[in-house]
Amino acid sequence: MSIYQTHITDVLIVGAGLAGERIAVESASQGHDVTLLSLVPPRRSHSTAAQGGMQASLGNCAMGEGDNSDVHFADTVKGSDWGCDQEVARMFVETAPLAVREMAIWGVPWNRVVAGQRKLPDGRVIEEKKEKEGLITARDFGGTAKWRTCYTADGTGHTLQYTMDSMVVKMGITVHDRTEAISLIHDGERCVGVVARCLRTGDLRVYIAKTTVICTGGYGRLYSASTNAVINEGNGMFVALNTGIVPLGNMEAVQFHPTGMVPVWILITEGARGDGGYLLDKNLYRFMPDYEPKKKELASRDVVSRRMTQHMRAGHGVDSPYGPHLWLDIRHLGAQHINTNLREIANIARNFAGVDPVKDLIPVRPTQHYSMGGVRTNKDGAAYGLKNLFAAGEAACWDLHGFNRLGGNSLAETITAGQIIGKKVAEFTKDATLSYSYKLVDDAVKEQENRIKALVHGWNGKESVYEVRNEMEKNLMDYVGIFRNGKDLQTAVNNLQEVYHRSLKIGLKSNGEGPNPELAQALRMTGMVRLALCIAYGALMRTESRGSHAREDYPKRDDTNWLKRTLAYWPEGADLPELKYEPVKITELPPGDRGYGESSAQSKGGK
């Protein structure tokens, strides 16, 4: 038999971002033995990178006055373009304020209300009330009726993750970092844990648990240009998909941001355009007024992204070794303004692209930003298809965001879901028993050992993992981007099917020994291409436009036929996902007009 380390625990959480750690804290505080796995030390998780903030309807600041969970609910459902699960949205908005307050007790230094008058950049004067002084304040974010986004300076994700992790450390919860789950162990009915690979030594390990929870974050890195951390490769999603019985929900729902900086794809916030920045093409021509005479650069996020892509497709992009891009010009705002009001943007441009925006143009391109889809769960966070398996955070389709996420609703989701689903996980685990067959586990490990051997020896072929990856990224970026049409999507599906077959023939160039990074990438590659196909094929079949899913050939939302959620399965031996659909349940707010396109939503603030 194979020799491997086995770890047994009550609750196994794959992923130590905010969602995973919050569930860990909940489960541990209810007396369960908990083990967290993570590719990196928890504090390096992608959650740390969020700067903007976390939504909760505390209503403490002047512009948040009168806010409550009903208003937050309406914003969230509208934002989702009625694609979300309203029962989930309701639980979420009721819990978010508690989540923010609890994080305050645990140590997050939320910014607080300062009494007195204040002038906003647009000239309005607001007055913060004396009696609210010292309570948690909020800032403006796109798509919300009230100022509701709680924050800590420009480091909200950092302070949340560090505080959450301090609870994990305090409670002595076991964390195995640099450990990657590479497959689920299951018998077709129940999940009993995972096979993992140690990224320090390259050894395989087995984790057995009563309950397994997937909290592995988003899949931004399937696209060649993404604002996401480089570890956001959708791991947890394809590990679930690979079972053949766990479906992913709404994978075609992908959010883009207009201005990721080339070539490192770091986010340049809308603030730059809000303050008067222009977009220019390769001839230094300002093209946005041609497309959007009224709003120009300040049209909503998705509109600007679409126009930019359109313009580049027409051949007006600037060529670069990293593909075509456009320019963001803020030079006319002057050194004084740039170095004070836009200091953060200026520093990012200087540090990461080596351009000084006082005298240089900033290279930008629309960039993948958030994945609304993920492991489909019910409202308790239990995955469809397999018992004893849960999912939460960006890796899940719980389905709070439907077809478009509002800024600030994602950090709030991680912690709120962590609380709500964490309780369900703890309850479930109390009644669960640990039972598994030795053979089941052994077979699961052998399967992975064989995959590794095949890759190392090139038994199935000699395809380069990086070429396969680049092809996949390019196809998604070029054909399944910001705006979509039947022809392009069909091209993407055809190409990706070919890429998929190539991914089955990867052979390593290096020897694969120890914590070899090429092997790590190769082990993920087939799963990643499967996700890419779920996105492309789901988008091809969805013949309407909803939220971030914008079809040029079907520009209208079609509630008659498409008020439903896509479920993507990967049957054994297939080279295309099998799509099923389930209706979106409407409990409170019937479908109506989103009020987008004008200024109301998505056009300001946020990240």
Add this chain to the structure above:
Amino acid sequence: MADRELTFEIFRYNPAKPEIKPQMQTYKLKETTGMTIFVALNMIREEQDPSLMFDFVCRAAICGSCAMIINGRPKLACKTLTRSLPKKIKLFPLPVFKLIGDLSVDTGTWFRNLSLKTESWVHTSKTFDPTKQEERMDNKTALEIYEAERCIECGCCIAGCATANIRDEFLGAAGINRVARFMVDPRDERTPEQYFEVVGCEEGAFGCMGLMACDDNCPMELPLQMQLAFVRRKMASIGLGVKQESKVKMGVG
């Protein structure tokens, strides 16, 4: 700067293969506009040497994963433009931390240990009451806490510190800054004497020789010099038996 050909000399060692001695390996790469060490290392791995080990997560100077010694100085590789360097670029892993392979080191274990040693969580007797409004805090205090909490655990201050290089258990500037983070937090109910237990020793504030390599190297530009002086002063006075009136007065700087 256009069309420079860069020569990278990179430290190679895989602890899993101790029979192969540590060595420097050379790679050549054509420089592109806006190229950072992050971009360069990925190009090398994809086009020349897929076995090369290094760490990046956020590639935006937020997560602290990518610190390494770049031409002799500890720096974040994602935030270092090749343009700011000569044609020859030497890369070593950070010292002090356990080597995982090539440029990759285990900062995670080191920092979790630091969190445990300094008990880096808010010590409070209060529990969360969901029916109550949050407790008030002065915004100035909130910002002050955030200022001390901005450390991203990259390890640059540790790698460049003479004491940390010779004394295994030394908390380093990051550790002392961490203690200051909780000292300024009014929610933390620890007394000065309790803090003394943590940092009033050779492994803590008294091990520091004050040469300030840490301060120079911190990519977050944390005022480490000030934090060290602040904590040392507090510790010295407690050590001498001077009674603190109230910990609320312990503002940083």
